[in-house]
Amino acid sequence: MDFKIVEVFNRSVTIELESEAVFRQQAEFGVYINGEKSLMTDKNVVSVMGLLPDTKYKIGVDAGGELVEKEFVTGHESVLLDVTKFGAVGDGKTSDTAAIQAAICACPADGTVYLPAGQYLTTPIFLKSDMTFWLDEGAVLLGETDRKKYPVLPGMTMSTDEKDEYNLGTWEGNPLDNFASLVTAIDAQNLDIIGPGTIDGNAQNADWWKDAKVKRIAWRPKTLFLCRCRKVRVQGVTVQNSPCWTVHPYYSDDLAFLNLYIHNPSDSPNTDGLDPESCSNVRVLGTVISVGDDCMAIKSGKYYMALKHHKVTENVQIRNCKFERGHGSVTVGSEAAGGVRDVRVSQCEFIGTDRGLRIKTRRGRGERSVLDDILFENIMMEGVHMPFTVNMFYFCDPDGHSDYVQNQAPAPVDEMTPVIGSITGRHISCTGVSSCVLCAVGLPESPIGKLCFEDIKVSFAPEAERVPERPVMMDNFDEMSGRSIYAKNVRELVLSDVEISGAADGEPELVGVERQSVSGLEYV
Template sequence: MEFKIVDVFKRSVTIELESDTCFCQEKTYDIRIDDRIITTDKNVVSVTGLLPDHEYEIVVEFDGVKSNRCFRTQAESYLLNVKAFGAKGDGITNDTPAIQAAISACPENGTVLLPAGTYYVTPLFLKSNMTLWLDEGATLLGDNNREHYPIMPGMVRSTDEKDEFNLGTWEGNPLDSFASLITGIDLENVDIVGPGTLDGNAQNADWWVNPKVKRVAWRPNILYLCRCNNVRVQNIKVQNSPAWNVHPYYCDNLAFLNLHIQNPSDSPNTDGLDPESCKDVLVLGTVISVGDDCMAIKSGKYYMSLNHHKATENMVIRNCKFEKGHGSVTVGSEAAGGVKNIRVSQCIFDGTDRGLRIKTRRGRGERSVLDDIVFEKIKMNGVHMPFTVNMFYFCDPDGHSDYVQSQKEAPVDEMTPVIGSIIARDIVCEDVNACVLCAVGLPERPIEKLVLENIKASFLPESEQVPERPVMMDNFQEMKGRSVYAKNVSELVIRNVTIQGASDSEPECIGVAKTDVDGLRYDG
């Protein structure tokens, strides 16, 4: 089995098998480096415990066939152990001053090490050109008292009142929010590596009580990166976040490798990984199970798009597994800046409510162009509604207003969003409940193109199906066992699609200007 080296760090490396399987292999294989053997079935693997500035040979042995690659780890200037700065790691002492001192003192290209232990902290602020290393058994545990958290102002005016400086954000708007457990502002060249844990400790605080009520400031993330460039996060466990777990914001050149993000399934607004107005993002080998969308790709609301416009673009999500969540990979709804060139492949969606989930609404604006989004080579198991596209999403205070929800054609103006090309191909969906595809465009701005190609979908037995509303909009019926529902679509393409166990026997198309159906088959 051939493999490639994805990224080399100071003391670790991430590799990826060159395989067409989703997330993992059917059998285990061995990775050999020095005298170590790692047995795994995963397609993406991070090997830790290496030394800086050393040459290594890594060998993958699969079914008796070996392939090898050589690499050199990155150099490291200094290694600073937080315990030398006074950190206790006993889970009781406030270790924030000691760890922050180590970070502040870290020289260029240095590493701050957290050895095994539980470090009780309030938010920590990183600096550029450094590595934060949480070793095996190391946990950063969030303080459970919100009064101990600094506030990130949403927007600060420049002294000459010509410019704005944005720090805090909440659901697409520049609003005061608490600093996150790990916070990075205007950083470059930063690595955050494991295999330790970032634990927001939200279950032992009041973050999830009245979650939609602002109390002093809005809830924090666990990891928040604001206007950062060249940041890599590898082999970290992230859990129990007060709000979104990992939130890159106006960042470029990001890599998230072998993360494991987990929150209780009933924890509110705890999205797993939400890149917002970011460019060139790679997500590999990551497992997410949370209380909201596993991943939500965003680009802010109208104010940010109008005054600080930046689209989210050029994102690759591959060999990942998305479990509990409202959506596996979502685009929107706070995407006023636009989202384009998204590739999701070789992933497993296991038990999420929706698989591919696109959501927007009137008011997002003409820059909200969601286009060139491709999902391919995916296995969906127990995903209730594999493909949903909704241009009437009822979020925000005016979400249920007639302006957002009216089914009558409205004027196309500067507040009208666009959904361009959405493609789903080479996908198997088992144990579907409500519908295979539910797509609802605006009458004044239909969804431009939807493609389902090489899809095999099978429903739960009828006795196990439960009516559900596939898209969150007003006055929309619940469904179960439905195959394809499309409304207000310019072009619908269905090629080589097999649907088993549906309650209907043909697509329901309303206001679909052009259909290209070839090889659609209904079984039993």
């Protein structure tokens, strides 16, 4: 069994098996460091912690008695700064913010700020460039519950010469004041955040989830916020109980999220797992997400940010991950006015989410909102109610129910009209479907460009277990149960080698589909 070394840190390494298996192997295998067994696992992406910096190692994978090994050298570390030496107590009661921030400020280039086991109660801490932030086994960074102790990041500040804007705060795609996140990095580069410890927003013990859509002082914080950062890697950390979106990279590039575990209660509001917004070159590998909203939502802001600070989100790779519960497994939109392109989702498990592939936009996102070249392949969905949904009438905005957004008559094509290009799904298995397999609704004036689904095998849950649901969040759209394929306002629909078992209907319902290519569509 061959593997590749994905990333080498100063005290850890991440590898990925070169296998077509989805997320995990059928049996556990051994991972060895210098010939000694380090751990047993069945996961395709594995991180080994507890190494020493500036050291040559051999890492090996035992594939049925044959040990395949590769060499690597851990990264350089200039100094290790233990936060307890700066006065951090770690008892979960004493405020450790100042001590941890002092260690960060004192950390030289290539240094590591180290949190040993303990509960470190803090308000937001701010990381910087050229450092490692290491939460060891049993270390918990625990968020204070009093919002009045959290600094506010202003949405926009005019430059002194009044020719430019400086953006810090953001809320649902707009530049608005929001509280700083428990871990915040602004304009940082060459930053590593490594585990196996925990970053805990502690929202269940605060009032962040109460009246969640009401602004109180400022908008709710995330738990990990990366603003205009570059070359950031996050490995092996648990992030949980977030006040709002959990991990939010924003206008950042060259990012790696490896073997994270992101968890929020299923009823926690707007607690998306990982939301790259106006970011490029993003890798998400071996990560498990179970949250109260979309597991991942790929975004690029609302109209103002796309107009004044345009940045496409592009080159996003999501591989060997597991997404559970939540409204969508991997979502594109709806705040995607800057456009999203070149998204690859592969070898992932989607378990018990409402939707699998979820695309959402609406009139008003603008002509730069082009969602294109999105590929899902080699996916296993289990208990996903609606595997594929595409919606250009999304209503979750203050004006989302207005006639402008929801009117299904053709509107003029102008600078406010969004575009959906090519979306492909192939080599996908879906079991326990309840509502529908594919529900796609384009704008009459801007139909969905191309939907292509190849080698798809679907089985519905028994009729008694199905709950009628509205697959797309738009007005004047009926609930569905046991439906196979519904497509409206689509330029081209390709269905090839699609098998659907247990559907209540026996053929697709196509409305305003300009071209269709159907081969090997079988109802069982």
